Structures are given as C-alpha cells and as structure tokens.
Amino acid sequence: MEKVVVIKNETGLHARPAGMFVKKASEFTSTVEVKCKGKVVNAKSIMGIMSLGLGKGEEVTICAAGADEEAAVNALVELVESGFGE
Template sequence: MLEKEVVIAVDPGLQARPAAQFVQKANSFSSEVFIEKGSKRINAKSIMGLMSLALSKGQRITLIVDGGDEEEALQELVGFVEGK
C-alpha cells in the first residue's frame, strides 16, 4: 500500500468534469484507490464518493493506492491532481 499527500492544482478542483476524468483514470488500474480528506475516506473509483468530498483547488488530500499496479497508479493519479 502506498499513500501520498497532494495539493489539488487542477482547476476548479475535483468537481464535475475533472472528477469524472479522475474516476475514469482510477478505474483503469486494478489497484484499490482511496482519497482521504480530514476524517473521511472514500473509494476514488466512485464518482458519487468523490463528489461528496467537494474537493476544490488548493485543498490537501491523501491518495491511497493498494494493489498490483499501485506504483504506476499513484504516479499517474498524483500527476492528474497536481495538474501535470
């Protein structure tokens, strides 16, 4: 299991279209993917879970990835969140 704290740089945050793109990217990996914000942890492969966090640009989140392709998944998802 890998985890990394990141600051959301994608504009306007992980809402609407960027959230859908993130979920699509997360679902392309076999690993489990979670996002933690404060005391909440959601399955990042669920658009409803992701939208429930209302993540805006500049907020800190922790990405948690666990599975066979966790390194590749974490690298790709961090890059997306950081707007790279």
C-alpha cells in the same frame, strides 16, 4: 502506497475533473482510495469523489494497494498536479 497532493485547479474537483479522476483510477486493478477532511472514499466512485467537495488548495491523500499500486498513485498524482487541463 500513498502520496499527498494539493488540488491546484481554480474550480476544485467539480464534475468534469472528478470524472477524469475516476476514469483514471478505474484503469488500475489496485484498490484506490482518497482521504481528505477525515473521510475516505473509493477513488473509482464518482459519487464518493464528489462527496468530498474538494476545492483549490485542499490536501488529499491518494492511497492504493495491489499489484499496480505505484502506477495508480503516480498517475493520479500527475493528473491532480496537472490541474486537470484547466
């Protein structure tokens, strides 16, 4: 399962929101990945997420495969759309 979402927070995915994203992704047993700018990274890896250098307005695809894939994708989309509380 996958969904596309746009980064909304002004500062993009810097350390704090990236940490929140990885923590949320790690709550699920499914394999979770983020695709952007031709790169695919493990959503449970802080280094992978930070390596994307995501800024405000960038589109990312959140993909998951496994028993709780729908819950994983929906939770991560909700987190991104909330602007990480910023």
